[in-house]
Amino acid sequence: MSPSSIVIGRIALGQAHIIDVPQSIVQTPTTQSASVVKMSAKDSSAYGQAAGDTDFRKKYDLDEYAAKAKDREAAEKEERKARWEAKMAGKKYYKPMDGSETLTTARNATQDFRKLVGTTTLVPAGAGVGKRGRSAGFYCEACDLTFKDNLQYLEHTNSMQHMRNIGQSGEVHKATAEEVHARIELLWERLQEQKRDQVISLQERLAVRKEEDEKEREEKRRKRKEAEEKRKLAKEEAVKVKTEYGEDVRIEGEHDEDDMMAAMGFAGFGTTSKK
Amino acid sequence: MSKSEYHRADERRFLDERGSSGPLAPNGLNPATIMEKAVRERIVDSYFYKEQCFAVNEADIVDRVVEHVDFIGGVYGTVQKPTPFLCLAFKLLQLAPSDAIIDEYLSFGGEKFKYLRALALFYIRLTRQDKDVYTLLEPFLEDRRKLRRKGRAGTSLMYMDVFVDDLLTKDRVCSTSLWKMRKRDILEDLELLEPRVSPLGDIEDLLDEMDEVDGNGEVRNGDGNHTDGDDDGSSEGEVRSRRWRKSSADRLSPQGGDSMDIDGPDDRRRSSGERSP
Numbered sequence: 001m002s003p004s005s006i007v008i009g010r011i012a013l014g015q016a017h018i019i020d021v022p023q024s025i026v027q028t029p030t031t032q033s034a035s036v037v038k039m040s041a042k043d044s045s046a047y048g049q050a051a052g053d054t055d056f057r058k059k060y061d062l063d064e065y066a067a068k069a070k071d072r073e074a075a076e077k078e079e080r081k082a083r084w085e086a087k088m089a090g091k092k093y094y095k096p097m098d099g100s101e102t103l104t105t106a107r108n109a110t111q112d113f114r115k116l117v118g119t120t121t122l123v124p125a126g127a128g129v130g131k132r133g134r135s136a137g138f139y140c141e142a143c144d145l146t147f148k149d150n151l152q153y154l155e156h157t158n159s160m161q162h163m164r165n166i167g168q169s170g171e172v173h174k175a176t177a178e179e180v181h182a183r184i185e186l187l188w189e190r191l192q193e194q195k196r197d198q199v200i201s202l203q204e205r206l207a208v209r210k211e212e213d214e215k216e217r218e219e220k221r222r223k224r225k226e227a228e229e230k231r232k233l234a235k236e237e238a239v240k241v242k243t244e245y246g247e248d249v250r251i252e253g254e255h256d257e258d259d260m261m262a263a264m265g266f267a268g269f270g271t272t273s274k275k
Numbered sequence: 276m277s278k279s280e281y282h283r284a285d286e287r288r289f290l291d292e293r294g295s296s297g298p299l300a301p302n303g304l305n306p307a308t309i310m311e312k313a314v315r316e317r318i319v320d321s322y323f324y325k326e327q328c329f330a331v332n333e334a335d336i337v338d339r340v341v342e343h344v345d346f347i348g349g350v351y352g353t354v355q356k357p358t359p360f361l362c363l364a365f366k367l368l369q370l371a372p373s374d375a376i377i378d379e380y381l382s383f384g385g386e387k388f389k390y391l392r393a394l395a396l397f398y399i400r401l402t403r404q405d406k407d408v409y410t411l412l413e414p415f416l417e418d419r420r421k422l423r424r425k426g427r428a429g430t431s432l433m434y435m436d437v438f439v440d441d442l443l444t445k446d447r448v449c450s451t452s453l454w455k456m457r458k459r460d461i462l463e464d465l466e467l468l469e470p471r472v473s474p475l476g477d478i479e480d481l482l483d484e485m486d487e488v489d490g491n492g493e494v495r496n497g498d499g500n501h502t503d504g505d506d507d508g509s510s511e512g513e514v515r516s517r518r519w520r521k522s523s524a525d526r527l528s529p530q531g532g533d534s535m536d537i538d539g540p541d542d543r544r545r546s547s548g549e550r551s552p
Contacts (some may be wrong), residue, residue, distance in 0.1 A: 103281070104284040104330040105330055106329065106330045106331045106332070106335040106338075107326070107327070107329070107330070108338075110326065110327070111326070151322065151325075154322070154325050154326055155325065158284075158285055158325060158329050163284070170283065170284045170285070171281035171282070171283065171284065172281060172282040172283070172284050172330050172331070172332050173280075173281065173282075173332055174280055174281060174282055174332060174333070175332045175333040175334040175335075175376070176375075176376075177373065177375035177376045177378070177379050179333075179334045180333050180334050180337065180376050180379045180380070180384070181379050181383060182334075183334040183335075183337050183338065184337055184379065184383055184384040184387065184388075184391075187337060187338065187341050187387075187388075188387045188388075191341070191387075
């Protein structure tokens with residue numbers, strides 16, 4: 001809606017107000033206030049003159065929403081009636097099937113709840129009372145329910161309520177002997193395939209293992225060499241320390257002999273064998 | 276079960292009706308009460324049943340057996356947890372598969388997956404008529420594959436032929452009371468069954484041969500009657516073999532097998548095919 005149209009509406013309404021008030025004064029006060037509220041709720045502000053700086057607000061089509069509400073109320077009434085009838089008949093109420101339901105099929109994998117261990121889920125504040133809505137636990141999208149343990153969750157997924165919500169009828173196709181035969185064959189083939197894969201992967205594993213062994217040995221060799229190097233360096237260092245004293249650690253007269261030997265080209269008396 | 280072309284996904288209606296409106300098993304028993312109530316409730320309460328036996332049909336049973344069944348047994352452990360084997364047997368009672376499907380389980384699937392065969396054998400014993408039980412089960416007395424069995428006390432080794440023999444002769448297997456069948460010789464007298472031919476040959480010939488050999492430890496048993504002393508299914512494999520030897524000795528003695536050394540040192544493996552009627 002453009003701003004100009006709003007202005008027009010406001011003017012028109014303002015006029016309507018002026019005209020309307022004397023008429024409603026003649027009527028009872030309650031109906032007058034009701035009509036004023038209704039009018040102002042529809043198009044203008046409660047103070048008779050709409051503010052001009054609220055154009056950014058969303059404009060609601062009130063008629064559309066009224067129609068929606070009417071539909072919803074009708075549906076709810078119908079459901080209430082069906083529930084009541086089911087209760088009178090001593091049965092449990094389920095949403096009626098509309099013919100679009102699919103057959104229920106068996107799960108093809110176990111639900112692994114262990115993978116949830118250690119995960120963190122954000123939960124809205126104020127959640128966590130009862131099962132309704134999303135809160136901490138096992139959440140069912142279709143039914144908007146949260147369960148506190150996996151057993152409850154599993155029982156819920158087996159329930160008729162859940163099946164209706166995900167559009168399943170709770171009926172299972174009966175298999176024929178041919179289907180059973182085909183399934184056995186399929187499973188057997190899969191098993192054989194796995195076995196073949198296993199053989200290949202065993203050889204591969206052996207190769208990988210060999211490689212790993214080689215690496216490990218290399219690592220050991222490197223470490224040994226490093227340690228040797230270090231020892232050697234330390235020894236040389238020790239020898240150096242013996243000969244190269246700083247001036248500050250010299251004690252008068254004590255190192256004369258060492259100095260002399262260093263000047264002559266050897267470090268000390270003792271074995272000449274290389275260590 | 277009420278609709279012909281669909282199964283119900285859960286067991287609720289099956290258990291609620293308790294056979295009042297559903298079809299009976301071919302042997303006239305109510306499938307909902309074949310297993311005992313305590314066991315039934317344990318099964319329905321078990322996590323495996325709730326998760327893996329929901330919305331399963333006859334073909335999915337094969338999946339489940341291949342994936343989850345690696346031992347037979349009834350309830351095990353101190354909490355008496357039902358085995359997947361027992362859960363699936365219960366599911367089969369609900370599904371009530373046809374003879375053609377049972378045959379697939381037994382022969383085509385059974386060759387490939389031994390636990391599938393064991394399950395089908397167990398199911399047949401629970402639901403089929405006595406003469407069908409004998410004719411369907413006896414060929415598998417020659418199946419000598421190993422089975423693992425879990426009982427309350429622990430795991431033990433078992434063989435397919437021993438399992439079949441238990442099904443034919445015992446009255447309690449896998450935490451389930453088996454219904455009382457007529458004995459084989461009665462059915463033979465009624466001419467419902469042909470006399471059984473043992474894969475080892477004629478029993479008289481065997482006995483003569485044994486007399487000639489005069490107490491060779493290798494040749495064991497070979498009796499045709501089935502006065503079985505075993506009465507409780509909760510026996511464990513460790514004590515079982517001993518007792519089997521004892522009971523077979525009991526059985527053999529009136530038939531002139533006095534010279535047989537049944538407790539021979541090489542008696543590590545029970546021979547198949549002879550114990551059953």
